[in-house]
Amino acid sequence: MSSAFKPEQARIPPALALPTPPLNKAISFPLFTFKIGLCQLTVTPDKERNIKHARKAIEDAAQKGAQLVVLPEIWNSPYSNDSFPVYAEDIDAGHDASPSTAMLAEVSVQMKIVIVGGSIPERCGDKLYNTCCVFGTDGKLKAKHRKIHLFDIDIPGKITFTESKTLTAGETPTIVDTGICHDISFQELAMIYASRGAHLLCYPGAFNMTTGPLHWELLQRASSFGLASINGLFLVLVLAGLTSTLLVRAVDNQLYVATCSPARDAGAGYVAWGHSTLVGPFGEMIATTEHDEDIIIAEIDYSVLEQRRTNLPLPKQRRGDLYRLIDIQRRE
Amino acid sequence: MSSAFKPEQARIPPALALPTPPLNKAISFPLFTFKIGLCQLTVTPDKERNIKHARKAIEDAAQKGAQLVVLPEIWNSPYSNDSFPVYAEDIDAGHDASPSTAMLAEVSVQMKIVIVGGSIPERCGDKLYNTCCVFGTDGKLKAKHRKIHLFDIDIPGKITFTESKTLTAGETPTIVDTGICHDISFQELAMIYASRGAHLLCYPGAFNMTTGPLHWELLQRASSFGLASINGLFLVLVLAGLTSTLLVRAVDNQLYVATCSPARDAGAGYVAWGHSTLVGPFGEMIATTEHDEDIIIAEIDYSVLEQRRTNLPLPKQRRGDLYRLIDIQRRE
Structure with a gap:
């Protein structure tokens, strides 16, 4: 490719090289390959039970060999604007x-694993956030990510959910040894994380934005027919689009993408989609599950990322002479 | 959403509002709804036959009611670096x-349709391009788009294709009444088109980047198993990823996406994937086909775009305080 295309200018500041994976100190060689555990949990109105239940799942995943364990979005509370203030923690x-993050800190050091703690409603002063905490093998809080893009949707008579009614949006993309983010609808965020050298994007998500039996029925309909009428189209997106979105985020940005959803409870006010999934940088679905409670254990191999980027060098083929994506906070 | 998030700054220059669809002069009201025809054609080494064959398919599509007809990538020539110089036209x-574009000009005025003429190898001076021509109902050339991102891939021993060996990349995104572009691997281009107010992205594509029976076999294998080994993973992308990519480009940018592929010919040097498809802004697959020759007729309703953007106002939810995408040529 001609350098007149200025591929290195397609990201401002320029994209970082893929960093060498961190050393695994226990075995003192680079940690290219490791097991990830995605805990697709049932969530109830009983917070104490939710915490105990999550702990048990994390321990199970670790015993099955997972070195990085991911929880769902809002795993300690029902997913509703009414519940967020009640279940929120400082x-x-x-x-x-x-108590929710205290448990995560304890079990991460106990099992010597990294935990991407899904999310819980966080109270900070008079504000509430949808917040994900990452704990290291030493039980220390490595990162705290507040959801950046709140989910506000309004299809009159069909689906209305307004996270911004109770929640405040976060202000900063978060990257840790294991890159983590929410906000899967926004391709820009995935692009920025890739430019910052992330190997893996984690999207803990309550993937279904429906609030009652009407939507559940629509979901069923969409599921049966593959396509639905215009009224049901949003549900098609949820069903067909979500997995596709993971896949395309992975392929576009040449990295791993993991999602973790609550398990589906058809009786709950908010019915989750389930289908927690790990997708690799070739768009290959490495592991997935249905909507019931489950623990997925799958292997991640970071050396595949190098291979992918050598085979199909998208970063070198970008056209910085035509478009540029600015990462504002990294530029400052 | 707080204006502190500066959503209007997430695109530089700011995204244009979705333009009102053009008037249909014959019936004098805005053309919100119309039929699109995707001609998935067989392509042979006989250029004269390819031109006659394409003409027949366009006429068929128009007779079935299509007002906009899309042809595949490289429909007048085999898809190979050896053929491009031989079949190229000025x-x-x-x-x-x-003769290929002369036919398109003639048939567009004859049938009173718009034609997105897939692509043919174009010779201009001593350079070759992979070029798409758009003809209006008056038979005039409305736009000429040269593929911006050439396809260079190298998986040693598996797949190697180097378009840049013979072709030169185009220098300009192209937008016409019916927005059109190639280069589906690059999310930035779709984002720029959406910001320029495109209702529809057309990707004429020879979707399979393989060059021989080995790859065909791999394709078959991937097709059978859904997932394949690392050696076959690229094929999984072709199979599973392409449809997903269309879908996600449509959902991310809230517009229609149409693709048109050559039909599959297992005996050809280059085996096309087929599966021409129209996807709507909710990620719904409106129409698709298998790999044999086929003409897809489907309805596009631009008013759905407004509805989608009202229901889920992604542009208002973007975070111009965190990231910005610059459309270089529009800024100049």
């Missing part, structure tokens, strides 16, 4: 003020 | 120097 205060 | 000279 993560910064910790301990008794945040 | 589009600017026209007439006898370009």
Whole structure:
């Protein structure tokens, strides 16, 4: 390709090279390959039960060999604007003020694993956030990510959900040794993470934006027919589009994408889609599940990323002479 | 959403509002709804036959009600670096120097349709391009788009194709009444087209990048198993990923996406994937086909775009405070 195309200018600042994976100190060689565990959990109105239940699932995943364990979005509380203020915890205060993250800290050091703790409603001053905490093998909080793009949708008479009614949006993309983000609808965020050298995007998600039996019925209909009428089209997106979105985020950005959803509970106010999935950089679905509670264990091999980027060098083929994506916070 | 998020700054220059669809002069009201025809054609080494055959398919599609007809990538020539120089035409000279586009001009006015003429190898001076011509109902050339991102891939021992060996890349995104582009691997281009107010992206594509029986076999294998080994993973992308990519480009950018492929000919040097498809802005697959020759007729309703953008106002939810995409040529 001619350098007149300025591929290196397609990202501002220029994309970072894929960093060498971190050392696994226990075995002192680079950790190219490891097992990830995706815990697709049932969630109930009983917070204490949710915490105990999540702990058990994390321990199970670790015993099955997972070194990185991912939980779903809002795993300690029902997914509703009514519940968020009631179940919210003060993560910064910790301990008794945040029993959910206290458990994550404890079990991560106990099992010597990294935990991408899905998300819980977080209270900070008079604001609420949808927040994901990452704990290292030493039980320390490595990162706290507040959902950046709140989910506000309004299809009159069909689906209305307004996260911004109770929640405040986060202000910063978050990248840790294991890159993590939400906000899967926004391709820009995935592009920025890739440019920052992320190997893996984690999207803990409550993938179904429906709030009652009407939508559940629509979901069923969409599921049966593959296509639905215009009224049901949003559901087609949920069904057909979500897996596709994971796949395309992975292929476009040449990295791994993991999602973790709550298990489906048809009796709940909010019915989750399930189908937690790991997709590789070739768009290959490495592991997935149905909508019931499940623990997925799958292997991630970071050396595949190098291979993918050598075979099909998209970064070198970009046209910085035609378009540029600015990562504002990294530029500052 | 707080204006502190500067959603209007997520595109530079700011995204244009979705333009009102053009008037249909014959019936004098805005052309919100119309039929599109995707001609998935067999292509042979006999150029004269290819031109006659394409003409027949376009006429068939128009007789079935299509007002916009789309042809595949490289429909007048085999898809190979050896063939491109031999089959290339001087589009600017026209007439006898370009029998393929002369036919398109003739049939568009004859049938009173718009034709997105897939692509043919174009000779311009000492350079060759992979070029798509759009003809209006008056038979005039409305736009000429040269493929911007050439396809260079190298998986040693598996797949190697180097378009840049013979072709030169185009320099300009192309937008016409019916927005058109290639280069589906590059999300930035779709984002730019959406920002420029495109209702529909057309990707004429020879979707399979394989060059011989080995790859055909791999394709078959991938097709049978859904997933394949790492050696076959690229094929999984072709099979599973392409449809997903269409779908996600449509959903991310909230517009229609149409693709048109050559039909599959297992005996050809280059075996096409087929599966021409129209996807709507909710990620719904409106119409698709298998790999044999076929004409797809489907309805496009531009008013659905407004509805989709009202229901889920992604442009208002973007975070111009975190990322910005610059459309270089529109800014100049």
